[in-house]
Amino acid sequence: MSVISNLMEMPGMVAAGEFSFRGDRYTYQGNMSEEMARMASIMCRSTSMGTHMEADMLGTFCTQDCGLVPGKGWAVRGPAFSVCVVHNVFCFMDNTKADFNKVLHYMHDELAHSSDDLI
Numbered sequence: 001m002s003v004i005s006n007l008m009e010m011p012g013m014v015a016a017g018e019f020s021f022r023g024d025r026y027t028y029q030g031n032m033s034e035e036m037a038r039m040a041s042i043m044c045r046s047t048s049m050g051t052h053m054e055a056d057m058l059g060t061f062c063t064q065d066c067g068l069v070p071g072k073g074w075a076v077r078g079p080a081f082s083v084c085v086v087h088n089v090f091c092f093m094d095n096t097k098a099d100f101n102k103v104l105h106y107m108h109d110e111l112a113h114s115s116d117d118l119i
Helices: 003-008 034-059 100-110
Strands: 013-019 026-030 073-077 081-086 089-094
Touching: 003 013, 003 026, 003 089, 003 100, 013 034, 026 034, 034 073, 034 081, 034 089, 073 100, 081 100, 089 100
Parallel strands: none
Antiparallel strands: 013 026, 013 089, 073 081, 081 089
């Protein structure tokens, strides 16, 4: 099974997908329309690029191997839903049903060997 399919089997998962850093492709599964998935992939891509840039900037103030660079992903937890992105995989989850830490650990473990290049 794919990472996206495995994410969708976790409790509280609303949708999960993958986007390209070039911005020309995305795939998804879950409870969102095609247009919502397209907008989600654009939002995840642009936010990922911004957080990578910020990590790179902060990394210039760190000693070598400070653990901040390269950026691996980001997460936002709202009152009802959360978004997690690791490399180019995203997921949207219901906070009342999903285990945020379990999802983030799963994504980190499964995508640990993904390329850090934003291509």
